Amino acid sequence: MNPIHIAPSIIAADPLAMGAAVRTIEAGGADALHLDVMDGQFVPNLTLGPAVVQALSKATTLPLDVHLMVDAPERYLETFAKAGAAGLTVHVEATRHLHRTLQAIRALKKTVGVALNPATPVSAIEEIVDDVDMVLVMSVNPGFSWQTFIPRSDAKILAVRALLTARGSRARLQVDGGVDAGNIARLVAAGADTFVSGASVFGTPDPAAAVRALRTAAEARA
Ligand code: DX5
Ligand code: ZN
Numbered sequence: 001m002n003p004i005h006i007a008p009s010i011i012a013a014d015p016l017a018m019g020a021a022v023r024t025i026e027a028g029g030a031d032a033l034h035l036d037v038m039d040g041q042f043v044p045n046l047t048l049g050p051a052v053v054q055a056l057s058k059a060t061t062l063p064l065d066v067h068l069m070v071d072a073p074e075r076y077l078e079t080f081a082k083a084g085a086a087g088l089t090v091h092v093e094a095t096r097h098l099h100r101t102l103q104a105i106r107a108l109k110k111t112v113g114v115a116l117n118p119a120t121p122v123s124a125i126e127e128i129v130d131d132v133d134m135v136l137v138m139s140v141n142p143g144f145s146w147q148t149f150i151p152r153s154d155a156k157i158l159a160v161r162a163l164l165t166a167r168g169s170r171a172r173l174q175v176d177g178g179v180d181a182g183n184i185a186r187l188v189a190a191g192a193d194t195f196v197s198g199a200s201v202f203g204t205p206d207p208a209a210a211v212r213a214l215r216t217a218a219e220a221r222a
Contacts, residue, residue: 145199
């Protein structure tokens with residue numbers, strides 16, 4: 001199994017204090033910084049773009065895990081790669097030629113991620129799972145932090161883990177949405193190893209301690 005990774009989501013932090021937020025999660029031992037890019041089309045919200053990604057890349061040594069919640073993300077891969085992304089995750093539902101899009105991320109020498117919305121079956125990634133470094137299971141409908149974990153996601157994590165095992169894949173299995181210290185151990189048991197957390201880190205008075213608490217709870221089960 002891959003080591004546990006904790007990737008706090010910066011959109012849950014105070015937008016006027018993102019630099020300070022990054023320093024606190026570094027102090028807490030975060031493994032990556034998760035950046036939610038939303039276009040107001042694929043999801044009903046607008047967030048940050050390449051300029052913010054570039055600024056954050058200069059403010060931290062953490063790898064930038066860029067989650068593209070945009071239609072036709074193939075249009076922006078190079079832009080976010082240049083802005084400093086370490087990894088690019090695209091949604092199955094957002095791109096017409098998924099295989100080509102994943103190959104384009106690979107050609108940019110970035111970590112290749114594919115994401116599934118809650119209503120999308122695991123079978124949607126069967127044909128491309130050998131081409132990715134990470135599968136992201138959305139455990140809320142994408143668009144906003146602070147939402148409630150969808151219970152059915154447990155079954156999807158189990159199914160993705162079974163698929164990865166069957167293919168002999170070392171890809172990471174990331175869970176995004178409503179992850180907290182109360183459910184993370186259960187998600188590790190189901191087969192996840194990489195956790196995005198917005199509210200449960202930046203919604204607390206001490207984000208560094210919150211990152212440590214997530215890791216402790218996750219590793220207790222790993
Ligand atoms: C939701 C985003 C998430 C979100 C997670 O569309 O992809 O990354 O910021 O926030 P929480 O942990 O608060 O659900
Ligand atoms: Zn995300």
